[in-house]
Amino acid sequence: MSSDELSPAERYAKHTDGRRHPRLAAFAEAAPFPLDDFQLDACRTLEEGHGVLVCAPTGAGKTIVGEFSVDLALEQGRKCFYTTPIKALSNQKFNDLAAVHGSENVGLLTGDTVINGEAPVVVMTTEVLRNMIYAGSPxxxxxxxxxxxxxxxxxxxxxxxxxxxxxxxxxxxxxVVSLSATVSNAEEFGAWLDSVRPTTKTIVSETRPVPLWQHMMVGNTLLDLFDAEDSKNLNPALTKKIAQQKEREQRYHRRRRHVDRGRVVERLDRAALLPAIYFIFSRAGCDAAVDECVRSGISLTTPQESDAIREFAEGATSHIDPADLHAVGFNRWIDGLAAGFAAHHAGLLPVFKEVVEQLFERGLVKVVFATETLALGINMPARTVVLERLVKYDGTDHVMLTPGQYTQLTGRAGRRGIDIEGHAVTLWSPDFSPKIVAGLATKRTYPLDSSFAPSYNMAVNLISTAGLRRADEVLASSFAQYQSDQHAVHIAEQARALARKSELASQEASCDRGDYLAYYGLTKELSRLEKSNQKRRKGQLRDAMKADMSDLKRGDIVWLGAGRRSGWAVYLEHTRPRKNRGAEAIFLTTDSRAGAVPMKRLTDVLVDGKLKMKRNFRRHDADQRRDLASALREATRDRPRPTRRGGRANDPKIDSLREEIRSHPCHSCPESGRHAAHAARWWKLHSEQQTMRKKARKRENSLARQFSDVRGVLVGLDYLEPAEDGEVTVTDRGRLLRNLFNEADLLVAQCLHDGVWEGLDPSSLAALASTVMYEARFEEEDYYIATPGSINEALAATMRRYEAINRLERARHMELTARPQKGIAWPIYRWARGEDLADALRSFEGPKAMPGGDFVRWTRRTLDLLHQVGDAARTIDRPGAQDLAKCAFDAADAMKRGVVADM
Known part of the structure; x- marks a missing residue:
């Protein structure tokens, strides 16, 4: 809106704001679109010198606030670090900021990539900044x-x-400028931020800049999810269409067929709802969807667009060896791109994903079949988002999407400045109803819960840089402890409420003859002892019965003491255990019936005599059964029921307690029934109150207890040394551990200190390093490792150190160190030796081959670990360790080639 279109009051307000916030005024003037209220509010807060937390929907423009902080830093002659969680987002932000502020003013640090690292503006991954802080980097x-x-x-x-x-x-x-997706506990997170970084303001916007419409596709029909006249109700036409679809499927006895993704795309195209991101929670499903569309002959591009796509993709990958491109299916990939389709998931080569993102942003690729990882951070909005299913695999089980996940996925729909509205389309399935979709679409619950927990590396770094007391303060200051304390306060309040109720119940249970609660407590204790005694007797009887049953012989006369077959019987035989049924014993009763009784139900069987039976007795012969039953009746006529030796022993405690109850003054109270009801309520409330207090105590200082356990392991392995003043100091081993930022930090430190990785060649060291950081997506296959014996020896030594750490952790109920996995060792070995990508990928045994993108990702992570190993080994004063350091860097250099170097 130009100044001429503003009212006099609005012009005055703008003038006043411009005088108070001159930098924002200039920034907003240069912005490509008018800034929203939440953006202006956050930028004003920054210009006034305060920190800010901004929570807003995906695509709302939160990054404008981050970009304004870059502008402020440059204007003030100070530095600004722009941190992101993933390298791809760091690369994207680096390019964006360099285009605005010039490449000389913007740097990039992502662990392995260093570009202009001392620039006034540096984009980096969060781990890089954390490591800088611990190292005290200039x-x-x-x-x-x-x-x-x-x-x-x-x-x-x-x-x-x-x-x-x-x-x-x-x-x-x-x-600190914190940018977050919309979370339901933004105020709680903001309050914590303000407690550790005072004067941090929380700004929340729940308004999408582009309205989102919800749809469902039933068959080939696209319908609105909600009623046009009353948005709180479902669309009647949708429920009618679903009923018709169900009836049609029942009439023709059809099961749900495979989704025809080509038809879905064509329907979206006719409705002018492209470009679209089509979420399929399966990498294989994404690749298959592209193949289906290409095979069906669908093309969403003009000949000119197709040529432009091929030219761009071939140029972006021209530096990669053709053999490597062939190994990862380059021709199939580019054919899909040329038709306007692409997959996007972690299994793709990084350069492939970058090409897809850029072509989609340019409007050349019209449909991207993606896994949910695309929703995490990458700026890749579309007009429409399609959800093929509402169930995804979470690594353990198939679970329904949460409202937060649904909101995050559909948040990609609607391009600001391009679309006047966005669209979310869910494909109907008999597995779920429109009500479920409506619930996901309307429920805004996406809580932010801390996952903060002390690690070994964190412990030695915090103690080394600031001492134990400061380390404890850091843990106490964490959002995790803040949330735990808040929960403890809530639980304590619940305990106090229960205490008030129990006090009222106590008053109502009062008796003028004495303390009724004490009397009621005696009766409960008697009941507990009697039940315990009865359970113990039953156990003894069961043990005796098992002994009797094991000695049963054909013809034994027994007394069945329980069940509908109770009475005298004669034992015939045992049956073999069957599926879903245990072993059974066959008895013949006095009424000539022969039946099986499950062994587990025979709680009281007493043997008393024996009948002589024919050797060829057949229980299916009715005459033989009658003759044996007659003999049984004759043998047991006038015989008393047998009793087990020992009988029922008296318990002195029970006898004493009974006497105490009988002599209590409240025992003869005529109001005992009414008092007992109130006393029972008091006991129940009192028990709940005690449970609540235990929960509250457990939450208080919970991280301090975890940190104590971590320190205990480190002291036990000589990484920390207790001092007399209650402090702890970091040992030489601990200083070694400071350089290792990895989930297996302690295990790697043990291996380096003990020299078990020394003496290996670079490719063998690379293979071994991969075992401590690799985590299989599926249950690990027993891959064959055709590497030299030296690797297997070093791996065995590594496993012994893992077992030692694991024993210490289990003793403290911890699980910080994962078991090494050899699943990628052989392919890494071959790659580090210089073999091509096709040979490395062919190294995978088992039913699931590893996609090229996964191989590159794990290879890069192994490469990062090798750099850490090299840096850490340099600190060890031992010739073999110095050789190991050189070997680690040589291994990293050998691996950083071809598709692995291309990131």
Whole structure:
């Protein structure tokens, strides 16, 4: 809106705001679109010198606030670090900021990539900044702003602690700009931020810049989810169409067929709902969807667009060896692109994913079949988002999407400045009703829960840089402890409410003859002892019965003491255990019936005599059964029921308690029934109150207890040494551990200190390093490792150290160190030796081959670990360790080639 279109009051307000916030005024003037209220509010807060937490929907423009902090830093002559959770997002942001501020002013640090690292504006992954803080890097000098993009990643159970460490440990003079997706507990998160970084303001916007319409596709019919006249109700036409579809399927006895993705795409195209992101929660499903569309002959591109796509894709991959491209299906991939289709998932080569993202952003690729990882951070909006299913595999089981996940996925629909509205389309299935979709679409519950927990590396770094007391303060300052304390307060309040109710019940149970609650307590204790005694007697009887049953012989006369067959019987035989049924015993009763009784039901069988039976007795012969039953009746006539030796023993405690109850003054109270009802309520409330108090105590200082356990392991393995003043000091081993930022940090440190990785060649070291950080997506196959025996020896030594760590962790109920897995060792070995990608990928045994993108990702992670191993080994004063350091760097250099180097 131009100044001429504003009212006098609006012009005055704008003028006044421009005088108070001159930098924002200039920034907003240069922006490509008018800034929203939440963006202006956040930017004003930053210009006034305060930190800010911005929570807003996907696509709302949160990054504008981060970009304004970059502008402020440059204007003030200070540095700004822009952190992201993933390398792809770092690369994207680096290019965006370099285009605005010039490549000389913007750098990139992603662990293995260093571009202009001392620039005033540096984009980096969060781990890089965390490591800088622990190392006291001079690059932190003159740092004014840190942008924490996608800060809700602190809920990630593997990497979330990094965000909290940074927020707590950054110098107070640094302004933190936190950008988050919409979360339902934004105020709680903001309150914690303000407690550790004072004067942090929380700004929440739940308004989507582009309205989102919800649809369902039934068969080939696209219908609105909600009623046009009353948006709170479902669309009647939709429910009618679903009923017709169900009737049709029942009439023709059809099961649900495979989704025809080509027809879905054509329907979206006719409705002008492309470009679209089509979510399929399966990598194989995404690849198959592209193949289906290509085979069906569908093309969403013009000849000119197809030529432009091929030219761009071939140019972007021209530096890769043709043999490597062939190994990962380059021709199939580019054919899909040329037709306007692409897959996007973690199994693709990074360069393939970048090409897809850029072509989609340029409007050349019209449909991307993606897994949910696309929804995490990458700027790739579409007009429409399609959900093929509402169930996804979470690594353990197939589970329904949560409202938060549904919101995050559909949040990609609607391109700001391009679309006037976005569209979310769910494909109907008999497995779920429209009500379920409506519930997901309307329920805004996406809580942000901390995953912060102390690690071994964190412990030695915190103690080394600031001492034990400061380490304890950091843990106490974490969002995890803040949430735990808040929950403890809530639980304590519940306990107090129960206490008030129990006090009232106590008053109502009062008796003028004495303490009725004490009397009622005696009766409960008697009941407990009697039940315990009865259970013990039953156990003894069961043991005796088992002994009797094991000695049963054909013709034994027994007394069946329980069940509908109770009475005298004669034992015939045992049956073999069957599926879903245990062993059974066959008895003949006095009424000539022969039947099987499950052994587990025979709780009281007493043997008393024996009948002589024919050797060829057949229980299916009615005459033989009658003759044997007659003999049984004759033998047991006038015989008393047998009793088990020992009888029922008296318990002195029970006898004493009974006497105490009888002599209590409340025992003869005529109001005993009424008192007992109130006393029972008091006992129930009192028990719940005690449980609540235990929960509250458990939550209080929970991280301190975990940290104590971590320190206990480190002290036991000589990484920390207790001092007389209650402090602890970091040993030489601990200083070695400081350089290892990995889930297997302690295991790697043990192996380096003990020298078990020394003496290996670079390719063998690379293979061995992969075993401590690789995690199979599926149950690990027993892959064949055709590597030298030296690797197997070193792996066996590594496993012995893992077992030692695992024993210490189990003793403290911890699970910090994962068991090494050899699943990628052989392919890594071959790649490090210089073999081509096709040979490395062919190394995978088992039913599931590893996609090229996964191989590259795990190879890159192994490469990162090798750099850490090299740096750590340099600190060990031992010739073999110095050789190991060189070997580690040589292995990393050997691996960083071809598709692995292309990131």
């Amino acid at each position: 690059t932190l000098n003159n740092l004014g702003y840190v942008v924490m993009d996608e800060v809700h990643y602190l809920a990630d159970r593997f990497r979330g602690a990094v965000w909290e460490e940074i927020i707590i440990e950054l110098p107070p003079a640094v302004t």
